Amino acid sequence: GDSVTQMEGPVTLSEEAFLTINCTYTATGYPSLFWYVQYPGEGLQLLLKATKADDKGSNKGFEATYRKETTSFHLEKGSVQVSDSAVYFCALKGSSGSARQLTFGSGTQLTVLP
Amino acid sequence: SAVISQKPSRDICQRGTSLTIQCQVDSQVTMMFWYRQQPGQSLTLIATANQGSEATYESGFVIDKFPISRPNLTFSTLTVSNMSPEDSSIYLCSAGPPLNTGELFFGEGSRLTVL
Numbered sequence: 737g738d739s740v741t742q743m744e745g746p747v748t749l750s751e752e753a754f755l756t757i758n759c760t761y762t763a764t765g766y767p768s769l770f771w772y773v774q775y776p777g778e779g780l781q782l783l784l785k786a787t788k789a790d791d792k793g794s795n796k797g798f799e800a801t802y803r804k805e806t807t808s809f810h811l812e813k814g815s816v817q818v819s820d821s822a823v824y825f826c827a828l829k830g831s832s833g834s835a836r837q838l839t840f841g842s843g844t845q846l847t848v849l850p
Numbered sequence: 851s852a853v854i855s856q857k858p859s860r861d862i863c864q865r866g867t868s869l870t871i872q873c874q875v876d877s878q879v880t881m882m883f884w885y886r887q888q889p890g891q892s893l894t895l896i897a898t899a900n901q902g903s904e905a906t907y908e909s910g911f912v913i914d915k916f917p918i919s920r921p922n923l924t925f926s927t928l929t930v931s932n933m934s935p936e937d938s939s940i941y942l943c944s945a946g947p948p949l950n951t952g953e954l955f956f957g958e959g960s961r962l963t964v965l
Binding site for chain 1: 898
């Protein structure tokens, strides 16, 4: 079945540092890929997405590129801020008609220190 | 977009009791889902809430344990029945557009602790 493997946390960075959170996946066909973010005390929010190979999703300074050859969708940001402290989830949506659900990774807790 | 309100936001329950979680969406959506997020783990889909009919449950989840209602497009409930400490978890309601593209909106979650 589909699966998502995500970099384990927690990750602690200083403000303005470069961020990478690794995400690899296993799926048949051509899944859609997502990053969701959960800020403290809030529900998950869609951060960015990519629906086909070589697509780059971007939002709020975050980027991730759909790499089919390496089955990866790593999240990057050039300069993190304290307000980016949150839990980040990589997820995929299978391409088959019966794929009702999102498959989530385990989440990575990011803490950014001033 | 959609704003999802869940209640209760948290509760402490006794073993053997049942608790119903309510989910209200501020706009009409077609897809509604219930997820569970156990401590330190990822989200697991419990079921798809279908309007006016029985929910579609994922493997490992059954209606007797997690009865779900969805009387209209904007409201759903999840009941956790005959609770045990293993049911301590965060339960999340989510909703999405008709095409089920994977772009979901989530409530803040209901954190249940079973003693």
